[in-house]
Amino acid sequence: MSPSLRRIWAMLIKEFHQLRRDRLTFGMIVGIPLVQLFLFGFAINNDPRHLRAALEVNDHSAFTRSIEGSLRASSYFDLQPAGTRPGAGEEMLRRGEVQFLIVIPPDFSRDLVRGEHPQLLVVADATDPAATGGATAAVQQAVMSGLGHDLIGSLAPLAPRPPPVDVVVQRRYNPEGITSHNIVPGLLAIVLSMTMVMLTSVSVARERERGTMENLLAMPLHPLEVMLGKILPYVFIGATQTTIIVAAAQLIFQVPFFGPVWLLALATLVFITVSLLLGFTLSTFAQTQLQAMQMSFFYILPSILLSGFMFPFRGMPGWAQTIGECIPVTHFLRVVRGVMLKGWGVGEALLPLGILAAMGLVFAFVAVRRYGDTLE
Amino acid sequence: MSAAPAIAVTGLTKSFGGRVVVDHVSLEVGQGRVCGFLGPNGSGKTTTLRMICGLLIPDSGSGTVLGLDLATSRGEIKRRIGYMTQRFGLFEDLTIRENLAFVADAYSLDNKHARVDAALDRLGLATRADQLAGKLSGGWKQRLALAACVLHEPQILLLDEPTAGVDPLARREFWDQIHVLAAEGVTVLVSTHYMDEAERCHDIAYIAYGVLLARGTAAEIVRDSGLAALTGEGPGADRLAPLLQQRPGVTMAAAFGPTLHIAGPDLAALRAAVKDVDPAIDWREAEPTLEDVFIHLMRSATDNSVGIAS
Ligand SMILES: Nc1ncnc2c1ncn2[C@@H]1O[C@H](COP(=O)(O)OP(=O)(O)OP(=O)(O)O)[C@@H](O)[C@H]1O
Ligand SMILES: [Mg+2]
Numbered sequence: 143m144s145p146s147l148r149r150i151w152a153m154l155i156k157e158f159h160q161l162r163r164d165r166l167t168f169g170m171i172v173g174i175p176l177v178q179l180f181l182f183g184f185a186i187n188n189d190p191r192h193l194r195a196a197l198e199v200n201d202h203s204a205f206t207r208s209i210e211g212s213l214r215a216s217s218y219f220d221l222q223p224a225g226t227r228p229g230a231g232e233e234m235l236r237r238g239e240v241q242f243l244i245v246i247p248p249d250f251s252r253d254l255v256r257g258e259h260p261q262l263l264v265v266a267d268a269t270d271p272a273a274t275g276g277a278t279a280a281v282q283q284a285v286m287s288g289l290g291h292d293l294i295g296s297l298a299p300l301a302p303r304p305p306p307v308d309v310v311v312q313r314r315y316n317p318e319g320i321t322s323h324n325i326v327p328g329l330l331a332i333v334l335s336m337t338m339v340m341l342t343s344v345s346v347a348r349e350r351e352r353g354t355m356e357n358l359l360a361m362p363l364h365p366l367e368v369m370l371g372k373i374l375p376y377v378f379i380g381a382t383q384t385t386i387i388v389a390a391a392q393l394i395f396q397v398p399f400f401g402p403v404w405l406l407a408l409a410t411l412v413f414i415t416v417s418l419l420l421g422f423t424l425s426t427f428a429q430t431q432l433q434a435m436q437m438s439f440f441y442i443l444p445s446i447l448l449s450g451f452m453f454p455f456r457g458m459p460g461w462a463q464t465i466g467e468c469i470p471v472t473h474f475l476r477v478v479r480g481v482m483l484k485g486w487g488v489g490e491a492l493l494p495l496g497i498l499a500a501m502g503l504v505f506a507f508v509a510v511r512r513y514g515d516t517l518e
Numbered sequence: 519m520s521a522a523p524a525i526a527v528t529g530l531t532k533s534f535g536g537r538v539v540v541d542h543v544s545l546e547v548g549q550g551r552v553c554g555f556l557g558p559n560g561s562g563k564t565t566t567l568r569m570i571c572g573l574l575i576p577d578s579g580s581g582t583v584l585g586l587d588l589a590t591s592r593g594e595i596k597r598r599i600g601y602m603t604q605r606f607g608l609f610e611d612l613t614i615r616e617n618l619a620f621v622a623d624a625y626s627l628d629n630k631h632a633r634v635d636a637a638l639d640r641l642g643l644a645t646r647a648d649q650l651a652g653k654l655s656g657g658w659k660q661r662l663a664l665a666a667c668v669l670h671e672p673q674i675l676l677l678d679e680p681t682a683g684v685d686p687l688a689r690r691e692f693w694d695q696i697h698v699l700a701a702e703g704v705t706v707l708v709s710t711h712y713m714d715e716a717e718r719c720h721d722i723a724y725i726a727y728g729v730l731l732a733r734g735t736a737a738e739i740v741r742d743s744g745l746a747a748l749t750g751e752g753p754g755a756d757r758l759a760p761l762l763q764q765r766p767g768v769t770m771a772a773a774f775g776p777t778l779h780i781a782g783p784d785l786a787a788l789r790a791a792v793k794d795v796d797p798a799i800d801w802r803e804a805e806p807t808l809e810d811v812f813i814h815l816m817r818s819a820t821d822n823s824v825g826i827a828s
Contacts, residue, residue: 152623155620359573363624
């Protein structure tokens with residue numbers, strides 16, 4: 143029995159009607175991309191600023207005032223006095239009122255003038271390492287530039303000297319280091335895989351739970367026809383979500399788009415199909431919708447954490463990178479970021495797209511084999 | 519019309535998790551016949567029907583359906599039979615019309631709209647065609663399910679308890695329709711728990727614990743059972759069932775209104791059992807019913823299986 147368009151159409155229309163009547167799911171399809179886009183697009187920031195810091199000043203002089211001034215000017219810190227009671231600053235740090243405690247010790251200015259290299263203590267709440275990294279570097283910077291103006295005349299030898307080598311850093315593709323330029327294209331991958339995998343993963347289990355599976359199997363429908371009929375409606379949904387996200391990326395987050403639009407469209411289509419096939423495959427393993435949901439969560443968490451969406455891919459240990467390479471999101475992320483931010487053409491996108499297509503073929507094969515045409 | 523049976527299976531066996539659920543069932547149903555498939559809950563009726571329509575692969579056994587081999591032609595068989603599942607199998611979140619249209623597309627039927635409209639008219643659901651199938655009452659759901667499974671004009675109908683929970687009038691109409699289809703040459707294998715429905719079948723197959731125990735027309739099955747029965751009439755006769763049930767030689771005792779019906783394998787033993795009960799009750803010999811036979815068969819099958827197990 144060769145696949146017939148008529149029977150695929152039968153499944154497609156049925157799925158479409160069911161989806162249309164499932165208001166909540168329908169709402170989620172439009173709601174999820176928008177909510178996640180605004181939530182994460184605006185919320186996630188890898189270069190946090192305006193962190194609360196307590197400043198304990200045990201020595202008042204022109205120098206310490208300069209340091210304080212430049213710390214304030216750096217925009218990394220919202221300074222507040224720690225008071226003079228011993229241990230007050232520590233207390234604030236422990237309670238979480240501040241994330242940094244900056245201590246200027248007694249006799250700081252005297253030691254500075256004498257050339258005795260006084261210490262300036264920065265205590266950071268490093269429970270979240272990412273939150274402190276950028277800021278600690280900023281302290282260094284602020285102290286240097288603050289003192290630079292004061293160490294003149296006879297004090298000039300104490301002033302920070304330019305380093306022997308001038309290191310030039312060019313931040314390519316996202317020169318200002320704007321987090322949303324990285325996050326928003328990534329969200330396209332995450333939102334698509336979430337909705338596509340979840341919606342299809344429950345689809346076969348739902349037929350089983352509702353008792354319609356037996357009837358479907360009793361009809362002369364080929365597994366391939368059932369699968370195509372079940373995933374095609376979601377291709378349109380995925381296309382809608384993509385349009386919403388790409389439009390918002392341009393209009394609201396001003397994410398640059400250097401590569402060809404058609405390439406992104408093609409890549410998205412491939413990725414949507416792969417995600418749907420994966421969801422359908424999961425679906426054939428699940429007896430109930432709850433099991434299907436659990437399985438899709440099991441997939442979605444690593445695709446957020448190990449794909450390079452949240453954390454730098456190359457920063458992970460080798461075994462985690464290997465797992466990451468097996469996740470479709472990883473490859474799609476590379477294409478989306480590549481096309482939008484780096485102006486990738488077909489040449490660069492070919493490898494990740496090829497890997498995605500291969501994954502899709504494997505999923506389709508497994509799904510059709512698993513679906514079968516009997517109740518067993 | 520060929521004389522070959524529409525359904526002919528031999529030695530169908532199926533087990534789940536090591537438990538034999540259908541045990542060497544052989545069954546032939548002639549073309550145009552309505553065969554009733556009876557048996558207690560869990561006896562393997564649904565499993566047998568599923569094997570016949572290709573939804574389950576038998577562990578052993580073979581057969582032909584419409585002359586097609588069960589092992590090799592499942593796809594073709596699916597196209598030519600109609601199977602009505604025990605549980606409502608249509609989509610509750612689709613309208614009646616959408617459901618029928620889906621079936622028409624799934625079977626690649628021509629004249630889709632005409633067929634769907636005709637089915638709706640026959641059902642008397644033309645005015646409610648745009649109502650969700652899930653909103654229908656139980657009886658109407660069953661009627662819709664039947665309409666859906668005859669839409670492609672199958673040559674064989676496998677109906678799994680099609681009238682469970684349907685009111686008497688609707689059941690009668692349902693059976694009238696089954697006989698109309700049979701008269702047109704459709705072969706029907708229908709499982710049921712209702713005795714009156716069993717009696718409307720051309721012949722009956724009775725299965726218990728996965729074993730086919732009786733086969734034939736209702737009259738043949740009653741005759742072959744060798745059972746005898748008595749009807750007792752008189753004041754308080756109907757209250758005696760629990761007492762007589764205990765006595766040797768009585769397989770079953772049941773009250774029917776004011777009278778009591780008892781049955782057992784031996785007439786003399788039955789008479790002995792009722793002799794000293796109450797002189798006011800008048801006992802007369804009666805025809806054993808199909809129900810008597812089935813309960814008798816079921817009891818002896820339990821005894822057998824217990825005997826084998828111990
Ligand atoms: N897929 C399955 N896996 C395991 N056991 C099963 C399966 N299907 C049926 N059974 C078992 O096989 C036995 C026969 O079931 P079946 O549904 O065929 O009985 P039935 O005669 O249709 O009963 P009923 O009159 O209650 O519908 C039951 O004990 C049931 O629990
Ligand atoms: Mg059953």
